[in-house]
Amino acid sequence: MKTDLESHQRMTQRRREGHEKKQAAATQEKGLLIVNTGNGKGKSTAAFGMAVRVLGHGMKLGVVQFIKGALHTSERDFLASVAQCDFVTMGDGYTWNTQNRDADIATARKGWNEAKRMIESGEYAMVILDELNTVLKYEYLPIEEVLEVLTARGPMQHIVVTGRHASDAMIDAADLVTEMRLVKHPYREQGVKAQKGVEF
Secondary structure (H helix, E strand, C coil): CHHHHHHHHHHHHHHHHHHHHHHHHCCCCCCCEEEEECCCCCHHHHHHHHHHHHHHCCCCEEEEECCHHHCCCHHHHHHHCCCCEEEEECCCCCHHHHCCHHHHHHHHHHHHHHHHHHHHHCCCCEEEEECHHHHHHCCCCCHHHHHHHHHCCCCCCEEEEECCCCCHHHHHHCCEEEECCCCCCHHHHCCCCCCCCCCC
C-alpha cells in the first residue's frame, strides 16, 4: 500500500511539474480562430458554452446563426436577452427543407454581411458563426472571401466557427480545431426525438 501511495505521489508530482512548465512557456495572448466540426453532437453547444464565459466576463458577444433560422432554440432566446449580446439568425431551415439554392445563397450572403460587420467593427470580443462550415461546404459563400475577413480580425478578437465538414483551408487557418465524433446517438439507435434542454 505504501508503495502504491509513493508511486501515485511521484506520478502526480511529474504531472504537476509538466503542467507548470507548459504554463510558464505559454505567455502569449491573442484572438483565436476556433473551429468546432465533425459528425458528433455538441459543436454549437460548445460554442455557446464559450458565449456564456465571454458574457460572464462582461465582454461583448456577437452571434450569427446560418441555416437554423426556421428553428426555435432556447439559446437564442436566452442569449438575445443579454444586453452585451447581439444575436442574429439568418436562414429558412436546413437545406433539405428549403430546396432552393438561389434563396439559400442570398440568405447566406445576408448572414455573412452581418458577420462581417460584427468582425470589422472591433466591438465584439467574440463572434460565433454557427453553421458557417455548412454554408461553405455547399459553396453558398466563397471560402477565400470568408477567410480573408477571419484572418484580418482584430488581434484580440475570437471567432468561433461551427458546423460539419470544415474545409482543409478553414482548418489550416484555425488556431484551435475540435472534431466531435459520433459514438452513439439516441435519435439513431432508439428513435428518440429532439428534446428541450438537450437539442434546443
